[in-house]
Amino acid sequence: MRKGVKVAIVGSVFAAMVGGAGYGGYNFVTALNGGGGGTEKRTGPPSADEVQETSEKFFAAWEKGDSATASSYTNDEVDAGKVFGSFVVDARIDDVRIEPGKPTGTGGRTVPFSVAATVSYDGKSKELAYKSELTVVRGKTTGRALVDWQPSVVHPELKAGDTLFTGEAAAPPIEAVGRDGTVLTKEKYPSLGPILDTLRERYGDDAGGTPGVELGIRHTAAEAGDTTLLTLAEGKAGKVETTISGRVQAAAEKAVKKYAESSVVALRPSTGQVLAVANNRQDGFNAAFQGELPPGSTMKIITAATLIDNGVTSMNGPAPCPDTATWQSQTFKNLPGLKADETPNATLANSFMRSCNTAFIKLIDEGPMNDASLTEEAQQRFGLGRDNWKTGIVSMDGKVPPSSGPNRAANAIGQGDVLMNPLNMASVTATAITGQFRQPYLVSPELDDRQLATAKGLKAGTSSQLKQMMRLTATQGTAADVMSGLGGDIGAKTGSAEIDGNAEADSWFTGFRGDVAAAAMSEGGGRGGEAAGPMVVDVLKAGG
Structure with missing residues (x-):
């Protein structure tokens, strides 16, 4: 029995040695008489020789159309096998020629390369050419030098779960x-x-x-x-x-390129038609329509409307701005640099245009306000949060859930449980300045007979006050500097949203000029006027 066990061990080790012979990083030690045997894993980053050897073998298998072998040189054989399978079988790509470039990156472990191939289907053929790159890493369990698997290795536009096909x-x-x-x-x-x-x-x-x-x-x-x-x-x-305007879209495309992880939307308040939607993101996600992030102080447009509609205060009513405001044991502060004004004569308009957090925190606790007040205002007046927008493409229509505890206060200043995207905030501005909610859309509902969402909209007096407070913000408040180059009837609201774990706040900004409303967001962009503001201004210039 003991001999049988020993022979099995020796046989498996020999197989491992032969299978790993090309990687040069294993020490084979065995003793037939009680000495034991096994392999020693390599550790640390792959060497230049390992990077070259692994990438060459990976490329050679790929060129041969050997999906199984190519996948075996990655750290995720299963997923790589699926993508390579679609490359060879479903996409009908053959005659693959790969030209590697000079390794780059940390330790020279990233290998750029170009791919040339032929795609054939039903008697039709065409040449395919593109560039990609791979990175060689150390396998966690085997210690082998392996290609760090990402679908983008096979084609830069492939993402997780995607497959290739050729056909009708x-x-x-x-x-x-x-x-x-x-x-x-x-x-x-x-x-x-x-x-x-x-x-x-x-x-x-x-x-x-x-x-x-x-x-x-x-x-x-x-x-x-x-x-x-x-x-x-x-x-x-x-x-x-x-409904896209070529001129406004071009301005939006140019604007987002200036700031990483940014998105902007412009629309026509009088109709709800979307004039532009642009994103500059590494993940390709349409955050302008589908993003879900706290909107910071741009939310104060909805909060101000809620306070006015519930009779708590008015544009010229009291809204003192102390240094801090405590809500159920949680202390809220204003942004650095905002000078407090604790006099009873401070108005809502003043606190709005200066973006005073503490003023809104204190007022949200006044009667008849409750945990659902913001939710009701957002849904009934601004058409948000009912998951029923039909823009023509996939979109998210905002989330303003009822919240208790500290989040009820945080919601009032666009933090807590509130989630928005630039499409939502452009719509909020459009509703604020016209008094009517018109669901944004990119494709006419007449094309497919879909029903657009509806809401009551705002009372004339509320809308008038919101529009005037946004005008003051654009000319005398936190948006005055960035909006200074715009003429005509203009208004704005700035916002910055702090996200746990992020060094910089997300930059938010929404504004209007004539019959154009726009909103932008830049993740990690800082204060509203620093990144989102310039994007909105560029779009408003083109749309005016």
Whole structure:
């Protein structure tokens, strides 16, 4: 029995030695008479030789179309196998040639490379070329040098769960046009890329086109349309009309490029039509429409409306601004640099335009205010938080839940449980200045007979006061510097939202000029006027 066990051990170790011979980092020690045997894992970052050897073997297997072997050189064989399987079988890509570049990054462990290949389907072929990169890391359990698996290794536009395919497109191509007849393409307006894919998925079949043959990415998200990478045979494009303004969209695209992780939306308050939507994000997420983040002091537009509608105070009514305000044992402070004003003559307009947190914290506790007051105002007056907006693409319509304890106070200043995105805040501004809630939309509801959300809107007196307080903020308050270059009837509200664990606050800003409302957000962008403000100003200049 003992001999049988010993032979099994020796056999398994020998197999491990042979299987790992190409990695040069294992010491084989064995003793047949009680000495034992095994392998010693390497530790620490992979060496330059290991990076070269691993990447070369990975590329060689990939070029041969050997999905199993290529996947074995990654630290996630299962997921890599699925993507490589779709690359070879579903995407019909062959004749792969890979040209590695000079390693870069920390320790030279990142290898850039270019891919050239041929895509073939039903007698049609086309050349494919693109660039990507991989990083070699040390395997946690084996100690082997392995490719750190990310779907983007195979193609830079692939994300988790995505697969490749070649064949007849799921939907015909579309020619999306703006309100002025401008043809909207992802090449001219990069931010619209994912949106155009969604529009094609939703409206392509009804737009009068016929599908072509293409190499594309099939996304796991149900609401996301396929992304075309290469067209082998052209289909006939159907026409889809949108509310986008080419001029305003161009300004929005340019504006977001200046700030990392930023988003902006512009719309027409008199109609609810979206004029522009742009994002500059590493993850490609449409945070402008789907983001869920605390909006900071831009929320004070809704809070001020709630205070006015509940008879707590008015634009010219009292709203003292002390240094601190304590709510159920939690102390709230103003932003650094804001000079307190504790005189009883301080008004809501003054505290609004200076963005005084403590004034709103103290007033939110006044009768008849309760835990659900902000929620009711947001839903009934501003059309938020009912999960019923139908913009034409996927969107989130704000969250203002009833909150008790310290979060009831935090909600009043756009922290706590309140979540918004630039689309929501642009809509809030539009409702504030017109008194009417008009659900934002990107595609006319007449195209697919969808019902837009409705809400009561604001009393004329409330709307008038909000608009005047936003005007004061833009000309005398926290937004005065950034808005100084704009003419006409203007108004704004600044915001900065502190997120636990983040060194810098998120920058928020919403404003209007004439019949254009816009809102922007930049994660980690600081105060409202530092990042979000300039983006809104650039868009308002184009939309005026």
